[in-house]
Amino acid sequence: MAQSPTSRGQSARASLLTVDDDPAVSRAIARDLRRRYGEDYRIVRAESGDAALEALKELRLRGEEVAVILADHRMPRMTGIEFLEQAMDLFPYARRVLVTAYADTDAAIDAINLVDLDHYLLKPWDPPEEKLFPVIDEQLRAWSAAERHPVAETKLVGHRWSARSSAVREFLARNQVPYRWFSSESSDARALFTAADLDDPELPVVVTPAGDVLVAPSDADLAERVGLVTRPSADFYDLIVVGGGPAGLSAALYGASEGLRTVLVERIATGGQAGQSSRIENYLGFPDGVSGAQLTERARRQALKFGAELVTTRDAVGLDVNGSARSVRFADGSTLDAQTVILAAGVSYRRLDGPRLDAMAGRGLYYGSALTNVAACAGQDVYVVGGANSAGQAALALAREARSVTLLVRGPSLTQSMSAYLIEQVEAHPRVRVRTSTVVAEACGDGHLEGLVLRDVTTDATTTVPCGWVFVFIGAVPRTDWLGDVVVRDRYGFVPTGPDLLQDGAAPPGWPLDRPPYHLESSVPGVFAAGDVRAESAKRVASAVGEGAMAVMLAHRYLEQL
Incomplete structure (x- = not known):
């Protein structure tokens, strides 16, 4: 049971939350905290991880802040580490302290990496003036000094x-x-x-x-x-990462953690297509799955922690080679220079082609964007276009509220492009049905979407269905037009790298170095490609993260030879 943060009649103060399944211990630590900090902070206590999470959710909905979270390690059903991992998604800037026995110090040390633990406190903490209060004082000073997002909406x-x-x-x-x-x-x-x-x-x-x-x-x-960073702090870096999807965030994180002056520039928002996924269940280390937004936010915080700069609303329009420097030009006329560049701009969803389809974009027809519209689709009949994992995840997310979700797939089945575990979930859901060998031929409506004309690709027969909501997840168009002729691209626009550039075992024409291109290196030395934008990539989150890290390693090797 958690003590309700509203029951005490206090507001506008940050909270200190403690959770321990032993009622006596829970009351004791809350009593000590209240005695020392009760005048300046609200003390919230809980006796289970589930109850503590409910209290945190209530505080988050009310727009309040949590300064420090203290969690006992050995709790039934949910350990302290498991609780802190979920708590950091609700209050990422709260300081995290694990309360543990001496025998569990190894688990506490492991938690430093798993949940970015700030401190572990050994039981017993008596006398609190020597063992508890100095720890909390230090955490409160760090929390007060940290830069936090405003709570106001x-x-x-x-x-x-x-x-x-x-x-x-x-x-x-x-x-x-x-x-x-x-x-x-x-x-x-x-x-x-x-x-x-x-x-x-x-x-x-x-x-x-x-x-x-x-x-x-x-x-x-x-x-x-609204407080986002839109301008880089310098003109020259060791590494520019173009694109903020999993590959780009991984590259920024590893670049900064290994001492490179690193800036990531993103056109709209970090996360890429993966950031819009309602649930990623086949990513290593998350047996219960993780939403794309959660994974993106954790990666973003991690990259910032190591000193990477993340700059939004920077639309790259050109790449220039100026001696040993690589220059990225942006739509606003500005440029940014670095010794190395990692191309991680990812791909965008292919647009539907047919009468009135372009006119309905943003007016009932959306490319991606499913998660922000789940609540609005309550009780509606919704269509999702696509047969890959992103389409399946969107269909399941929308089905939580929609009356029905119809998945439109061009191919004869889902097995060609969707993971087996996801196919099982889609086929088992009572409100999701799959319509194969079907494409969208035309949109109907006056000013907004009111219906779709569907065409069977095997018989060419068409049917018209009423529809006010359709979400499109088809194809993969790489964001590489801005590279022009500077970097070699294949006929689909993807960037070949390393061995794929070799011709009869020799370096490509115009390659200026004695060595062949590194594995993820493009046709321009010092310019690497990672993730979905790279030709022959695996198109999976895990492989994109790995390529981002590998690209940094190869960038280091390139810099050592300058």
Whole structure:
């Protein structure tokens, strides 16, 4: 049982949470904490991991902060380490302390890596003035000095059928910016318009926690106003990572941890396609699965911890070779120079081709974006286009709220592109059905999506179905057009590397070095490719993470030879 954070009638104070399954120990540590810190912090205690998680969720929903979490290691059903691993997703900036017996110090040391543990406290902690309070004092000082995201919410006023409103909503969600959505037709929206002296403004309208009002902002303006980093701190780096998917985040993390001055530049938000996955269940180390957003946020925090810079809303438009320097040009006219570059921009979903389909993008038809619309699809009949893992994960996520989800697959079955474990889940779900050998031929509707024309690829017969929601997860188009002729690409736009560049065992034409290209090196020395953008890549999260780390190792080898 957890002591409710609302039951004490206190507000606006950060909390110290303690969890121990022994009621006597739980009361004792809470008593000591309250005696020393009760005037400045709310003390919340729980007697199980589940109860503690419920208390943390309540605090998170109320927009409050948690400064320190103390968890006993030996608890039934959920160990202290398992609890802290889940707690860090709710309050990533809370300091984490594991309370353990002397015999469990090895587990505590392991937890330093697993849950980024800040300290472990040995039982017994008597006298608290010598063993407990100095530890908590140190953690509170570190928590107070740390830079934390503001809890206050951004307000977003838009319309369901406004494509730009949908894009801004997705931008905020993927960048982990807390926001609240208001329909432009609601009384709350009208009150905001009145307060901001706006009369029938262009949508969307964004009100930041500081009270700034942005009318139809660009991604760059929005990012800057809600506290995202949009400008690099320097002009020259050891390593530029282009793209913030699993490969890019891995490269940034390992580059920074190994001492390279590293900057990651991302067009929209970190995570890539994997960041939009509702649940990844075949990634090593997560037996119960992990959402793409959780995995991305952990990787992002980890990269920042080691000193990497993460810069958003930077759209790369060109790559230049200037002697030993590699220059990345951006859409705003700025450039960034480095000795090495890792291309990890990933792929985008292929667009549907047919009458009125482009016009419906953001107006009922969405490329990716399933997770931000799950609640809005409650009680609706939803269609998902695609037969790979991302489509299957989206279908299962939407089926939690939708009345029905129909998966449209061009091929004769799911076995060609979807993992076996996911096929079993899709086929077993009572609200998900699979329609094979089917493509979307046309969209129907006036101003927003109202129906789809479906075509059977084997018989060419068409049927029209009513539809207000369709999510598209088809194909893989690499984001490499901006490379032009500087870097060799294959006919599909992917970047060949290493052995794939060799011709009869020799280096490619124009290769300036005596050695052949390294395994992940492109046709330009010092420019590497990792993840989905690389030709012949495995198109899996685990392989992308591995390639990001390997690319950094090869970049080190390249730098040593300069």
